[in-house]
Amino acid sequence: MAEYRAEVVIWMLSGTLSLVMMLVWMAQAAAAPGGQIRGYSAPEFATYFLSTWLVSQLLVVWVSHELDFQIRQGTLSPQLLRPVDPMWLHVASHVAERLVRIVPLLALVGVFTWLSGASFTREWWAYPAALGLAALGFSVRFLYEYAIGLLAFWTESSASFQEVVWLVYAALGGMFAPLAFYPDWVQCVAVWTPFPYMLGLPAQLLAGKATLAQAGRGALVLLVWLAVFWVVRLIVWRIGLRKYGAVGA
Numbered sequence: 001m002a003e004y005r006a007e008v009v010i011w012m013l014s015g016t017l018s019l020v021m022m023l024v025w026m027a028q029a030a031a032a033p034g035g036q037i038r039g040y041s042a043p044e045f046a047t048y049f050l051s052t053w054l055v056s057q058l059l060v061v062w063v064s065h066e067l068d069f070q071i072r073q074g075t076l077s078p079q080l081l082r083p084v085d086p087m088w089l090h091v092a093s094h095v096a097e098r099l100v101r102i103v104p105l106l107a108l109v110g111v112f113t114w115l116s117g118a119s120f121t122r123e124w125w126a127y128p129a130a131l132g133l134a135a136l137g138f139s140v141r142f143l144y145e146y147a148i149g150l151l152a153f154w155t156e157s158s159a160s161f162q163e164v165v166w167l168v169y170a171a172l173g174g175m176f177a178p179l180a181f182y183p184d185w186v187q188c189v190a191v192w193t194p195f196p197y198m199l200g201l202p203a204q205l206l207a208g209k210a211t212l213a214q215a216g217r218g219a220l221v222l223l224v225w226l227a228v229f230w231v232v233r234l235i236v237w238r239i240g241l242r243k244y245g246a247v248g249a
Contacts, residue, residue, distance in 0.1 A: 018056060018175055022049030022116065025177070038181060044207065046116035050109065051130075051203035052175055057105050058098065058134045059198060061141050063090045064162045067149030071244065072156070080241075087146060087233075094142065121208030129215040130202040136222040137198030141169070143229035150233070153240035168193075174200030194225040 025045040029037050040048070067090075070076040079086040112118070148165060151158040170176065172186075172195035179190055179200050190196050197218035204210035 015053070015056060015060070017170065018049045018053035019112070021176055022046055022053075025049065026116070040178070043117045043119060044209075046118040047120060047207045048178060048203055048209070050112055050116060050118045051120070051206035052173075052199060053112075054105070054109055054206070055130070055134050055137075055199055055202045056173075056175065057101065059138050059141055060097075060101075061094065061138070061145045063094070063142060064145040064149035064158060066090065067146065068152045068158045071150075071152040071240075076244070087237075090146070091142070094138075120206050123208065125212055126205040126208070126210075129212060130205040133197060133202040133205070133215060133218055133222065136219060136226065137194070137202070140194050140198060140222055140225050140229060143226065143233050147229065147233045147236050150236045150240045153243045169195050169199070172196055173198060174203065178204070194222055197221050 022045060025037070025040070026042040029035060029040060029042040029045055035041055037045075067076075070079075076086065079089065113120075144165070145162065148161050149158055151161055155161075172179070172190040172193055174196060179187055179196050182190070201210055201214065201218045205215055
């Protein structure tokens with residue numbers, strides 16, 4: 001990961017959806033009567049979407065693409081000979097990538113904060129709470145993306161499934177707009193999913209629009225989903241191995 005650090009920065013800059021939405025909502029707020037939309041001014045939109053971008057960078061997962069390739073090409077076979085579940089190799093690569101990503105990520109956040117006029121919360125507890133939720137969110141996303149990647153045992157490509165799930169993750173996570181801006185029925189559905197607590201809630205904490213109690217409830221929800229997806233991944237893995245028929249397997 002350290003050898004390809006320039007590639008890491010390029011991938012960071014390619015995930016600009018939150019930054020684009022930031023510009024859109026800032027323009028809307030500036031043109032609105034009173035300079036606000038539902039209690040958000042232009043600088044507050046900047047803070048929220050910049051926080052969303054920051055958290056989304058910590059949640060990046062590509063394991064489904066790697067599994068899709070390994071299963072279809074048979075390169076998974078040598079990993080099955082090792083005494084360690086191949087999942088942990090992917091976990092290690094993702095964690096290593098975060099260590100390389102963190103320095104340029106913070107530098108870019110500083111630049112975007114200066115350019116946009118964003119202002120993060122001064123409550124010290126919001127930062128470890130947001131980091132903890134991001135860690136749980138990453139774990140949840142890693143497990144469900146791993147399960148999606150394992151669908152390559154039965155399909156020619158699992159990438160299409162991953163793209164659909166990403167759209168749901170982005171929408172319910174608050175990447176397009178704060179969840180409070182959505183219709184009531186969407187909010188009622190979203191609270192039963194892990195997505196608002198993975199992305200939107202940590203961003204709201206950094207923007208000073210969420211409480212410590214909300215962070216605690218979000219952590220509990222993510223822990224439940226973490227257990228669910230751990231079981232799902234394990235079941236799909238064991239059933240899929242019986243289907244696997246690459247050379248050497």
